[in-house]
Amino acid sequence: MLSSVGIMFGMIIDFHTHIAPPWLRDKRGEYIERDSCFHLLYSQPKAKLVTAEELVASMDEAGIDKSVILNLGWVDHQLCVETNEYILESISRYPDRLIGFCSIQPKAGEAAVVELERCIANGIRGIGEMRSDVQGFDLADAEVMRSIVEVAVKHNLVFLTHASEPVGHQYSGKGDITPQILYPFIVNFPDLKLVCAHWGGGLPFYALMPEVAAALTNVFVDTAATPFLYRPQIFKEVGDIIGADKILFGSDYPLLSQRRVVNEISSAVLDEGDKAKILGDNARRLLSLP
């Protein structure tokens, strides 16, 4: 569907949304007890869970053409598998609207690789939103990460991780995947297409250092939850440092409405071409969409 924003900027792709299966929403309390990542993100009753249908309805309303649907960093491998199943089901129901990312628990070893390959065979395009801090693995540990990254690179997947600043206000779910944690992972696996969510927790600012800029060749940031985190100036400042080619519009829906983040981008101090890149062109290229 074409919204006025779509007419101005072409295809709009939201790189950061979350959906949940109806069975999870129905037994929310039980899963809050069972998994510490789910507990961290959803123990507050006001944290909304939406189904694929609800997401697509909200996309129609906001004029979003496609959304990347992310899973969560479940601690329990089996819960990764069960919720991935809903992501797979949803992309098969809405193949033109939804792009699926799966969740894995790298600590599960071979089982995590098997699950990743199952998801790839069923059309998954990436991994995320990963939460190494809560899931209890070390992104910097090349031994743990190598088998996962090899499969990801081989199949041209995108790896999306949560990220946050080591400074500033606390919020529930902030965690500590800071630039200091992200950087060794980036250096260990330069060929991996990596998206650091929420502006990479400030990582782009370090790209004023030439060696960091060089290391970020395959690294992108998304704008998920921007109005909660940064002044609107962030779009121009980060665009100036790492280039607007590296910024992906993401809303973090249903935490925030897509409209709210789209409006910030539309009214940012950026040229129209850069806005179009952020709102969809960069995502289209990264995901090799037609």
Ligand SMILES: [Zn+2]
């Ligand atoms: Zn996040």
